[in-house]
Amino acid sequence: MRVPLLFGLHADPPPAVRWLLALLPFVLMLAIYLVASEIRHEANPQDKLLPTISQMVDAMQAAAFEPDRRSGNYLLWNDTLVSLQRLGLGVVIAAVGGLLLGLNMGLFPGLRGLAFSALTFVSMVPPLAILPILFIAVGIDEAAKVTLIVLGLLPTIARDMLMATEKIPAEQIAKSLTLGASQLALAYRIVLPQILPRLIESVRLALGAGWLFLIAAEAIASTDGLGYRIFLVRRYLAMDLIIPYVLWITLIGFLTDFALRWVLRRFFPWYHTGK
Amino acid sequence: MNSPVQHLLHVEDVHKQYGNKMVLDDVDLAVRQGEFCTVVGPSGCGKSTLLRMILGMERPTSGHLLIDGQPAGVPDATRGIVFQRYSLFPHLTALQNVMLGRELSCGLWERYRRRAEFRDEAMLFLERVGLAHSAHRYPHELSGGMQQRVAIAQAIILKPRILLMDEPFGALDPQTREELQLFMLELWEQSGMTVLFVTHDLTEAIYLGSRLFVLSQFYTDERGNGAHVNRGARIVADYQLSPTPAAPSAKDSKAFVTLAEEIRHLGFDPAYLQHVSDFTLHHPDAFQTLAPEQMRRGSSEG
Ligand SMILES: Nc1ncnc2c1ncn2[C@@H]1O[C@H](COP(=O)(O)OP(=O)(O)O)[C@@H](O)[C@H]1O
Numbered sequence: 001m002r003v004p005l006l007f008g009l010h011a012d013p014p015p016a017v018r019w020l021l022a023l024l025p026f027v028l029m030l031a032i033y034l035v036a037s038e039i040r041h042e043a044n045p046q047d048k049l050l051p052t053i054s055q056m057v058d059a060m061q062a063a064a065f066e067p068d069r070r071s072g073n074y075l076l077w078n079d080t081l082v083s084l085q086r087l088g089l090g091v092v093i094a095a096v097g098g099l100l101l102g103l104n105m106g107l108f109p110g111l112r113g114l115a116f117s118a119l120t121f122v123s124m125v126p127p128l129a130i131l132p133i134l135f136i137a138v139g140i141d142e143a144a145k146v147t148l149i150v151l152g153l154l155p156t157i158a159r160d161m162l163m164a165t166e167k168i169p170a171e172q173i174a175k176s177l178t179l180g181a182s183q184l185a186l187a188y189r190i191v192l193p194q195i196l197p198r199l200i201e202s203v204r205l206a207l208g209a210g211w212l213f214l215i216a217a218e219a220i221a222s223t224d225g226l227g228y229r230i231f232l233v234r235r236y237l238a239m240d241l242i243i244p245y246v247l248w249i250t251l252i253g254f255l256t257d258f259a260l261r262w263v264l265r266r267f268f269p270w271y272h273t274g275k
Numbered sequence: 276m277n278s279p280v281q282h283l284l285h286v287e288d289v290h291k292q293y294g295n296k297m298v299l300d301d302v303d304l305a306v307r308q309g310e311f312c313t314v315v316g317p318s319g320c321g322k323s324t325l326l327r328m329i330l331g332m333e334r335p336t337s338g339h340l341l342i343d344g345q346p347a348g349v350p351d352a353t354r355g356i357v358f359q360r361y362s363l364f365p366h367l368t369a370l371q372n373v374m375l376g377r378e379l380s381c382g383l384w385e386r387y388r389r390r391a392e393f394r395d396e397a398m399l400f401l402e403r404v405g406l407a408h409s410a411h412r413y414p415h416e417l418s419g420g421m422q423q424r425v426a427i428a429q430a431i432i433l434k435p436r437i438l439l440m441d442e443p444f445g446a447l448d449p450q451t452r453e454e455l456q457l458f459m460l461e462l463w464e465q466s467g468m469t470v471l472f473v474t475h476d477l478t479e480a481i482y483l484g485s486r487l488f489v490l491s492q493f494y495t496d497e498r499g500n501g502a503h504v505n506r507g508a509r510i511v512a513d514y515q516l517s518p519t520p521a522a523p524s525a526k527d528s529k530a531f532v533t534l535a536e537e538i539r540h541l542g543f544d545p546a547y548l549q550h551v552s553d554f555t556l557h558h559p560d561a562f563q564t565l566a567p568e569q570m571r572r573g574s575s576e577g
């Protein structure tokens with residue numbers, strides 16, 4: 001029987017074809033954009049909606065390499081730095097807090113009894129809906145944005161860590177105790193290292209939501225940051241800056257995910273294969 | 276003769292119920308130091324349940340479980356355990372798995388100071404189970420038989436009073452299983468440790484044990500046989516076997532085969548019901564705590 005190249009259940013595309021397949025959607029999107037942009041510019045050279053590549057490059061060059069007239073900052077780098085600081089701080093707090101909470105809830109029935117219903121309840125609150133409360137309670141500066149990210153991510157991460165802890169077989173817990181483990185050692189030397197890779201996976205998934213909360217908070221109340229910039233220049237229909245900014249955010253997200261995957265493979269070789 | 280203190284393990288009048296279902300129904304047994312006890316019984320009769328209670332993972336519904344005269348309580352270093360699965364920590368190498376017992380029982384500073392010593396000791400144990408060359412491999416890189424060897428090394432490094440094993444070779448292919456049986460007997464001869472070894476494999480039980488318990492729910496007593504009797508398993512037979520390990524060829528000998536048949540008959544045959552008063556309790560340490568309503572009327576046996 002001939003193995004089909006592309007179509008059907010039994011298709012087995014060779015590596016080169018796989019690469020081409022993966023690239024195809026991007027090439028198509030780019031082509032469609034270029035054609036559409038060309039058509040609009042032919043009709044109206046002043047068109048702002050679908051800027052040409054060179055317009056976007058110009059706008060980005062200005063944002064990256066020319067100091068802003070008002071603040072004297074290099075806008076792109078400044079925006080990137082403050083946004084990453086907010087996101088990083090929020091994600092780290094949510095990850096560490098979620099890890100500790102989930103781990104201890106999974107091991108100690110008393111704490112679980114105390115916190116489980118509350119955690120489930122809190123995780124159902126839509127974080128964006130309480131953003132106004134946050135602004136009132138902690139002000140509109142950095143703390144509010146970081147708090148929003150923490151509130152949005154921590155409950156999910158904690159629940160994921162709780163599930164990961166509960167998945168550790170009771171046999172392993174008993175085994176640790178026969179090897180002389182104290183309850184503290186059990187939690188932090190046996191269980192914690194085993195759920196760390198799961199935490200990384202959890203953070204990978206949570207980062208998307210993290211960006212959402214960050215950009216929302218920056219759009220509503222901020223004076224800098226990637227989200228702030230996009231929503232600011234929207235007023236002038238400055239698509240030549242918005243589109244590269246969005247691509248830039250996407251690239252950062254992609255690189256972060258790639259880095260986390262690398263950490264997982266490099267430092268937790270037993271994960272996945274260890275199951 | 277049955278004073279609890281004299282025996283390393285003393286189980287008396289132990290019942291275990293899950294919901295309304297009686298799993299263990301008055302289990303009595305006493306084990307001396309140095310015995311290699313095997314436990315066989317039909318699948319689902321409660322062998323693992325009994326082991327988990329001796330380990331301290333679960334508590335009996337009623338009755339006493341004593342180790343060196345002390346209540347079993349929660350799991351601790353007096354007992355070592357080897358399960359069929361989940362015996363090793365997947366995030367640690369073979370060597371780290373074996374060192375763990377030493378490391379966990381001391382503080383951070385001491386752990387750091389005595390690192391080399393622990394490592395050497397763990398290497399010795401790995402050598403003893405023939406796996407020094409795999410010291411730095413993770414459990415998922417080891418075969419099932421190698422994993423169980425590491426698990427045994429890990430469990431005995433703290434020199435537990437009793438080593439509990441729940442079908443440790445149950446997932447292995449026949450050849451590896453035979454290898455590990457030989458290894459286990461060697462280890463037992465050298466160390467003189469006390470072992471309680473659960474298996475569903477009769478041949479394995481007779482071959483390994485210096486003593487053999489049969490746990491079964493197939494028996495009868497004066498409560499009758501209707502569905503209304505919520506009857507759980509008990510020790511229906513207790514054999515004293517040869518205290519010196521036999522060669523693997525013994526598995527084909529006449530005596531061996533006859534004993535296996537007898538056990539299959541009285542423990543595994545739902546149609547053959549021994550009366551509680553007539554259990555095959557040949558071992559001198561065997562005893563029974565029968566409730567009056569179970570005893571044969573007019574009998575003075577106890
Ligand atoms: N945690 C539990 N909850 C309810 N029933 C259980 C539990 N553990 C075991 N059982 C039941 O107890 C019986 C004995 O189980 P087990 O000790 O695993 O048998 P064995 O090891 O002899 O095959 C089985 O019928 C099983 O369904």
Ligand SMILES: [Mg+2]
Pocket residue numbers: 322323324442
């Ligand atoms: Mg079992």
